[in-house]
Amino acid sequence: MKSRKLYAVMSILTVCFIYVYYFLTNIQPGCRMKAAPVQDRMSFINQTTNRMTISHFKDVPDMTLTIRMTAKPGLLFFFFCALLRSLTLYWPSQLSHLGVILDKESELDHKFAKSLRKYQEQLGINMSFFYEPLPQDERVLTAAKPHSRGYNRQLYSSFIMDKFISTPIVALIDTDVKFTTPVTRENILNGNKLRVKGLYMFHHVWLKTWDTFTEKMIGKPMPTDFMTFFPMYIWRDTITNCRNHILKYVNVSTIEEAYIKIGSQLTGSMSPSNIFMTYAFYFEKERYDWHIDIGNGNLKKYNKLHLLPGHELTSVDMIPDLHVALHAKTHHDAENIVNRQAYCAAVDGTVLTVEQKIKQMCEPFKGHVMWVLFEFCNRNKQDHLTTWCKAKNNSCESMIREHYTNTRQLVNKGVYNLDLKKIKVVEEAAKLHAITCRPFL
Numbered sequence: 537m538k539s540r541k542l543y544a545v546m547s548i549l550t551v552c553f554i555y556v557y558y559f560l561t562n563i564q565p566g567c568r569m570k571a572a573p574v575q576d577r578m579s580f581i582n583q584t585t586n587r588m589t590i591s592h593f594k595d596v597p598d599m600t601l602t603i604r605m606t607a608k609p610g611l612l613f614f615f616f617c618a619l620l621r622s623l624t625l626y627w628p629s630q631l632s633h634l635g636v637i638l639d640k641e642s643e644l645d646h647k648f649a650k651s652l653r654k655y656q657e658q659l660g661i662n663m664s665f666f667y668e669p670l671p672q673d674e675r676v677l678t679a680a681k682p683h684s685r686g687y688n689r690q691l692y693s694s695f696i697m698d699k700f701i702s703t704p705i706v707a708l709i710d711t712d713v714k715f716t717t718p719v720t721r722e723n724i725l726n727g728n729k730l731r732v733k734g735l736y737m738f739h740h741v742w743l744k745t746w747d748t749f750t751e752k753m754i755g756k757p758m759p760t761d762f763m764t765f766f767p768m769y770i771w772r773d774t775i776t777n778c779r780n781h782i783l784k785y786v787n788v789s790t791i792e793e794a795y796i797k798i799g800s801q802l803t804g805s806m807s808p809s810n811i812f813m814t815y816a817f818y819f820e821k822e823r824y825d826w827h828i829d830i831g832n833g834n835l836k837k838y839n840k841l842h843l844l845p846g847h848e849l850t851s852v853d854m855i856p857d858l859h860v861a862l863h864a865k866t867h868h869d870a871e872n873i874v875n876r877q878a879y880c881a882a883v884d885g886t887v888l889t890v891e892q893k894i895k896q897m898c899e900p901f902k903g904h905v906m907w908v909l910f911e912f913c914n915r916n917k918q919d920h921l922t923t924w925c926k927a928k929n930n931s932c933e934s935m936i937r938e939h940y941t942n943t944r945q946l947v948n949k950g951v952y953n954l955d956l957k958k959i960k961v962v963e964e965a966a967k968l969h970a971i972t973c974r975p976f977l
């Protein structure tokens with residue numbers, strides 16, 4: 537009897553130990569990744585923030601603003617000059633830290649992380665760096681012929697992001713994103729549902745291969761183009777669920793195999809984000825708050841052409857919503873107007889005192905409506921100005937005004953300090969990588 541009791545206690549302890557071990561190492565039992573250390577613990581920076589004390593975000597689940605990149609000069613230019621400068625102003629550091637997933641074998645990436653980490657206090661944003669090993673099956677790197685090795689790796693990497701990021705929400709961004717306004721809770725969640733935006737883009741040729749690839753991976757067509765807004769907020773377990781679905785649907789045992797099998801059939805590009813959101817649309821619709829702009833076409837026709845029976849869009853899926861960021865690489869702004877308008881709109885009517893120089897700069901923008909919050913890029917004209925907001929629709933305009941009423945209160949409470957000194961800090965950090973940004977304002 538005694539030995540049976542002891543045995544039971546030992547078993548429980550063993551199970552606990554295994555769970556604690558898996559929890560600490562962030563490795564999921566039974567997954568193929570376990571051969572490789574998923575996270576370089578030595579370089580792990582404190583992931584938790586103290587935002588629970590800030591009332592505005594207290595009910596927002598933990599989140600990681602996530603970026604998959606490598607320290608290449610072309611990417612670093614956008615990372616520092618567009619993303620990091622705007623991020624330090626407009627992304628509330630109490631809301632989440634920044635998680636950067638890098639190439640494990642790249643010395644440059646380790647150096648980049650090391651130099652950047654030094655600035656986190658000055659920038660007021662905590663950072664975590666994760667190092668992803670090369671895929672075990674190197675055929676991943678050449679699977680999709682139209683793409684370089686690096687790009688194949690990055691695309692593939694999206695499917696295993698949940699192995700690195702442990703927070704319930706992954707807020708996905710690219711290196712070439714530019715924030716255009718302070719981000720509020722309302723921009724992220726509607727109640728407890730994550731906001732998603734889509735835009736009619738099916739007339740572009742690349743949508744065909746994105747759609748084909750999505751169908752081959754998950755068996756469902758894209759209901760819209762989701763690659764039209766940032767950050768893309770995804771429940772972390774949607775990524776896990778989507779991957780498990782892919783394994784079943786493609787009939788393979790690892791996501792590497794799926795990527796190689798389907799990627800090698802591809803003639804154009806692919807979009808993992810569209811795969812996740814399409815999966816979410818068909819399988820987890822209730823967990824997200826959908827804002828899909830179908831253009832000026834007919835809804836009945838649209839549903840027939842792009843949706844599966846029983847999943848048709850209705851008016852509740854099509855309510856306008858604004859953007860907090862745009863795609864800097866494809867948003868031309870030769871006169872650098874957007875940053876100035878954005879900053880002026882953010883400080884306008886707040887208790888912040890700004891320098892005389894800034895006051896003068898803002899003078900011409902008095903009363904200006906920030907329509908840019910309904911734009912994503914202007915090279916391919918991805919915006920809602922001639923659809924949702926055509927003829928400067930009043931409801932779009934009041935949405936913009938309401939947003940700024942909200943941000944003003946938060947600025948006054950100190951949630952954002954809009955301190956331009958942080959811009960100088962980013963520029964200094966960029967210089968270490970021989971990158972010179974043009975003036976921010």
Ligand SMILES: *[C@@H]1O[C@H](CO)[C@@H](O)[C@H](O)[C@H]1NC(C)=O
Nearest residue numbers: 580581582583656657662663
């Ligand atoms: C991380 O947290 C520990 C205590 O939990 C603290 O000593 C350390 O300074 C923190 N590091 C950073 C970079 O914030």
Ligand SMILES: *[C@@H]1O[C@H](CO)[C@@H](O)[C@H](O)[C@H]1NC(C)=O
Nearest residue numbers: 582584585586629660661662
């Ligand atoms: C960064 O992390 C440290 C340690 O957890 C915390 O004290 C600090 O408040 C965090 N900073 C921000 C801006 O959230």
Ligand SMILES: *[C@@H]1O[C@H](CO)[C@@H](O)[C@H](O)[C@H]1NC(C)=O
Nearest residue numbers: 783784785786787788789793
């Ligand atoms: C799935 O793959 C296995 C082995 O690779 C094969 O035996 C099986 O027939 C396949 N199933 C389907 C439905 O194609």
Ligand SMILES: *[C@@H]1O[C@H](CO)[C@@H](O)[C@H](O)[C@H]1NC(C)=O
Nearest residue numbers: 855856924925929930931932
């Ligand atoms: C503005 O857009 C909303 C939502 O698309 C629509 O319901 C409303 O009728 C539009 N108003 C005008 C004046 O066009």
